[in-house]
Amino acid sequence: MMVRWLYACGFLLALTACDNGSVPAVRTVAQAPDKAMADPAPAPVRKRVALVMKTLTNPFFVQMEQGARRAERALDVDLLVRTAAQETSIEQQIQIVDDMIAAKVDAIVIAPGDSQRLVPVLKTAIDAGIKVVNIDNRLDPEAIRQAGMAPVPFISVDNEKGAYAAVRYLVKGLTEPAEAVILEGIRSADNARQRLMGAQRAMAENPQVTLVASESANWKIDEGYTVSEALFARHPGVTLLFASNDMMGLGALKYLQDTGKTGVRVGGFDALDEAVVEVEAGRLAVTVDQQAAEQGFQGVAMAMRLINEEPTPDVVLVDTRLVTADSLKK
Structure with a gap:
């Protein structure tokens, strides 16, 4: 009896000695670190699209911004809206585009105050890798060609x-x-x-x-x-x-x-x-x-298609309708 007791004590002492580092500890599933929880995947970065308009003193452009804001929500983009003081403030609009280039936005959607004078700064934007969409007032196709640019997608009315x-x-x-x-x-x-x-x-x-x-x-x-x-x-x-x-x-x-x-x-x-x-x-x-809000919406949507390298048409024409006393009665 005494022999069996001594044998059991010796066996337990041997096990204790082995646990001093020669045998690795075993972790349960609950104890193991969860890689997904410890290092979550980063949220996708929202693309930044600048809407550059002539002014907000004309309610037409207020409506255009409202359409662009609708696209911002629908397409999950970060919309930056910038306008000049007046529709004749062309130099200010050029400076705004320069500022958006410096800010490294992903795309610029522009309703240019002048069809020719905005072309050089927009070429600079394109050369910097920024996508450009033209809405409302069309950039001069000949000025674009002379600047060595590809056609800029255009959204407006006839x-x-x-x-x-x-x-x-x-x-x-x-x-x-x-x-x-x-x-x-x-x-x-x-x-x-x-x-x-x-x-x-x-x-x-x-x-x-x-x-x-x-x-x-x-x-x-x-x-x-x-x-x-x-x-x-x-x-x-x-x-x-x-x-x-x-x-x-x-x-x-x-x-x-x-x-x-x-x-x-x-x-x-x-x-x-x-x-x-x-x-x-x-x-x-x-x-x-001429559906100003729709032009704003379509401009941002077109910018996202360009960013995603999807095919885009050169021209998109939004429908117009006459508003008269008779049409308002319908």
């Missing part, structure tokens, strides 16, 4: 067709001769030229209409007022006025109201909320809805 439809409606039903004037946008902007051509084409088709003057009011409401004042001083018999955007049209309407001048049919372009109110009141005959 401005010539939209202006033609608006002026055709404006002059519809004339039974006697009428003098007409046009308020143009910035003359170096392609959309201003396209709207001018559409308006001129519609007026030329109607034998009752004589275009007596066409002047730039630079897309601005205050210049719409002052240029209208000068035009009516020179041509008091004018009964038709087409403004190439609603801001200038609202300025013209304010001049007509302030002077008590009646019998003038006025048309605009953009379908701003303020302009639609004037259509409902019967003071504005027609305006053109």
